[in-house]
Amino acid sequence: MSGLTKRSMVVSNKKMSFWEKIYLPAILGGMCITFGHLCRKKTTIRYPEENREFSEIYRGRHVLKRDDEGRERCTACGLCAVACPAEAITMIAAERQPGEENLYREEKYASTYEINMLRCIFCGLCEEACPKEAIFLTKEIVKAGYERDEFIYGKDLLVEPADPSKRIDVTMRQTPEVLDFKKDKNQKHNVH
């Protein structure tokens, strides 16, 4: 009779031989195995001092990029929120007021922009969806916290610093299209 699955197997119920019954050879064998592990390379990474090696295109926590003039690129179109499979992104759009041209690149901007890092699965679809090349995933990891609220990152944590020396490098995550976009000299903000 053939079984329903192929997973069945014959159980061996054979009597143990004398050699097996006295256990000692088996115990010594086991001890040799453990002793071999004593000198093996340890897998531990001493975290704060040592860091695990990350891939160049590691998908860590997000950054909201500014353009070359320090203006926020995000226009609160909501495509990232739509693309997000985990529904981790929420935002509220606002209209740019006269005099705020140095803060926001276009007439519309995100007055609040929140990513729930506990929901986020770091898939990078927001990055792909963004038409303004505003959101990128970085190599940084999301820090541990004591409260759930701490994991809802607002604009204060997400937007990169305006200071050019403190900008976050995302070149490794820029696709050829992104690089083409950067080359477009018609866009004034991309002129170096």
Place this chain on the structure above:
Amino acid sequence: MLIFKILLASAVLLLSLVVAMYSTLIERKVAGFFQDRLGPDRAGPWGLFQPLADGIKLFFKEEFMPNTADKFLYILGPSLTMLIACLTSAVIPWGPDIVINGQTFSLQMADVNIGILYIFAIVSIGVYGIMIGGWASNNKYALLGAVRASSQMISYELAMSLSIITIVMMTGSLSMRDIVNQQQGFNWNIWYQPLGFLIFLICAFAETNRSPFDLPECETELVGGYHTEYSSMKLGFYLFSEYINMFISGEVIATLFLGGYHFPFIDKLGLSPNVFAFVSFLVLFAKITFFGFIFMWIRWTLPRFRYDQLMRLGWKALIPLAILNVLITGVVILLNQ
């Protein structure tokens, strides 16, 4: 003389406490290394202050006592265990005599002529510590653990004593010092009594409740075994006494089977008595450390025995073997006369 004895007693007590303290760290380190990890390394260099941190933690934990517990016995349990663990080292010779200002001092607290019997008597009382603790907790797991511990220790004590009888037969004395002095150089008992040594070693694992015979505190079935209801330093005493017992049993094994503080060719170095005594002590200590490592090695290699397997091994394998060993030794001694 009295002052020297008191100093020696304090030194030995201190030594066993410090060794027990650091065995906890070494145990965790060894466990880590066996499992390709590093073990604790945060407190101080290589985690050297870890035992201190653990001790401080235990002291500051809440002293919890179940309200159905028998108050007096509940406190007596761990105290007794700790006391017994510290008592055993009294008859152990730690090295040859030393000479200070022309006076000879013995590095043994009490050269009782029934040293081995003393050790066995004291170790047997150790069962009470566990049994009382488990009983006083008024908890089914603790009681089961305690019952297991006592039946296990009583069963294995038989085989253990029987394996010692052969040593006594060969030496013709119950004094620890005589036994050690018979094993000068490389004339160790283990070469004459390999079976006895093996039986004694296995029984020592069972007596100290160490894996693979750690059924009394079998986590998978009994929560924590006899110390389930204990917290703070009372728990600390139980855990601590296990390590002291480990130290002492390594010491007893070394003394009975591996020539105590004797080491081949050590007397040919022509050292002055005091240096010689010190080196001999180091030799003994190295042997104890070796056994401590074996204890840990076994613990992180073998899974726990099932209870019926444990009993079968004790009563059906070790005791008959030990009796056979006694018979063979007797015959050989008779033939050699």
